[in-house]
Amino acid sequence: MNITSLLGEIALNPVDVSGKATTPITYDSNCLEEICGLLRHAHQRQGMMACSALVDRLLGAVEHGQKPDLNKSITLAPLSKFPVVRDLAVDRSVLFENLKKVKAWVPIDGSYESGELAPARLPKFKNSATALQLHLLHHLHGGLPPVQRCNELRRSSHHRPGPSLQHGPQRRSPQGERLRALAGDGGIQECGFAQNCVQGLPQGAYHSPRPSATWAAMSSSSRSKTSSPASKFH
């Protein structure tokens, strides 16, 4: 059972701790496949996706066959970095606005060709998230330590360390515009503390142990512009 189905069970008979009837819990959910990232919550101050957060595990049954500790309780809270709409539902429109700003999509050819194929990613950075993703993850996982400046773009987000936004399978991307949005006014360089990314991200979300992972990803995006033609069709 995961947190989503748990919320569903609660809706079947919504009562508060004293047993009095109350309203079901409000939450957003969509795909339930750990893709859309819509249904997220914070459990013990750690952000996670509710559709893949297993109740057994949260109750201590980590190994196969282990019995969950039913005396334990699970605390759910809305993500702390967004305005709360109600209960667990938060307003994440800031993410979408920022994704629009950095053109977080892969353009494909329409009735005309939309440009050259972008160079293939360097294998070195295969597992490293891009600057953009670092920020998104950071923000969604709610692990942001107190910072002096948290500008709009640092809060821009995509929700999982998947294939890089910089190079989709089509390897075509508006890199220049993206870089400008990330590095221009209000961009990530206005964050004065790169360690935030390292501290805030879930383990393994980025490849490089260096604190400047963000800058590594940034420079990989600019480097790929000048990479040799040989790497073009990897």
Add this chain to the structure above:
Amino acid sequence: MPSPCPAQEGDGGHAAELARQNGLNKLLLNNPGTENPFKIWRELGDTMTKHATIVRYNAGLDEADAKLVELLDRYKNVNLSDKSQWANTSFAFTRQLYNMLELARVIVQGARLRDESRGAHYKPDFPNRNDEQFLKTTMASYVDGAPSISYEEVDISHIKPRPRVYSST
């Protein structure tokens, strides 16, 4: 040449539909019933999973349709445990639940009338595809509060239907 899309008279039925929807919403928020919409939904899911997935039996489909009629009846007695006007997801859910129930009847009745096995849908009582009778698209319209099933011919002028065979020979 007359326009293919003539202008609607008046407001095109906008005011009437708005009044109808508002009426439905008000009814839903004030209904003094006893049924939990999430329970009805759970029963709907169980029924459809049991009777209207890959393997289908006519007796089971009849049973499912009877159950759906019962659920639609119970839906009238629905009571939202949340009657607030702000971010009320139970309300949106209960509105959709009605459509789910009606659509489930379309699925069940459409399946009931096809005495054949086609594609991923398998009726053990009728294991073969029956192109003569059922090479047709099922259409449903809403007549007197229930689905009414009709059929539309499939255009096979370009590709002649042939048996679907997966053996290598």
